[in-house]
Amino acid sequence: MDSRPGELHARRPAGGRTPVSQALCGVPLDRQKKPPALSTSAHLQDMATMRSNLGRVLPGSSILFLCDMQEKFRHIAYFPQIVSVAARMLKVARLLEVPAVLTEQYPEGLGPTVPELGAQGLRPVAKTCFSMVPAVQKELESRPQLCSVLLCGIETQACILNTTLDLLDRGLQVHVVVDGCSSRSQVDRLVALARMRQSGAFLSTSEGLILQLVGDAAHPQFKEVLAPHAPPDLPCSLSSNHHILIDRIHLGTQQAATSRQAKF
Secondary structure, eight states, X not given: OOOOTTOOOOOOOTTSOOOHHHHGGGSOGGGSOOOOOOOHHHHHHHHHHHHHTTOOXXXXXXXXXXXXXXXXXXXXXXXXXXXXXXXXXXXXXXXXXXXXXXXXXXXXXXXXXXXXXXXXXXXXXXEOSXXXXXXXXXXXXXXXXXXXXXXXXXXXXXXXXXXXXXXXXXXXXEEEEEEEEEOSSHHHHHHHHHHHHHHTOEEEOHHHHHHHHHXXXXXXXXXXXXXXXXXXXXXXXXXXXXXXXXXXXXXXXXXXXXXXHHHO
């Protein structure tokens, strides 16, 4: 077989096809197409985007949202535990100079924020919307460095869920304090937590977020921040259990419908 200067000819296999790895051998190196190399700035931007998806929490770029822990909601499941966790988050936020905002849902009818939250000094923002964002929009706009919102309160399937979606829509990271959120129905709570995770929120515990904020056991506030406390006793399963509950609800609904049809 003749060969031309500057070219190598690959011999075709018996099947008549030339493997891709051999196909380029017949093309001079100076004529082979190479994928465009990423510029340094584009590479750094891609790396920064990947890092931003890690969900790191820093005091200087975070804010604490306290949602609707009011007198008329005391009947909600695990209300004392939720308020205790939120009070701890608020205490840590004050120690680490993390700003905090507090809302109240229709306070004329649902009453003021419960005193055990320890939110004295915070001016509650009244709202009727099932999201905190419209009520605290000015606060968000006044903090251009803001990256992360730590969110706790009630109810999970209502104001917590809608606040999360609105914040995500603004490009902010949302860290839902799982042991600091509750609902009248634990089915609603567990499904809402799964729904928020599907949308891109980070689910964490108060302890996990506090340790991220402190960052180092050598922090001067470490001992005060990690003071002994009783962990809340509430269901936190986020994977299979809520599917089991939903399946049971569907099964119960089907059985009830079948029973009604049998009567007729």
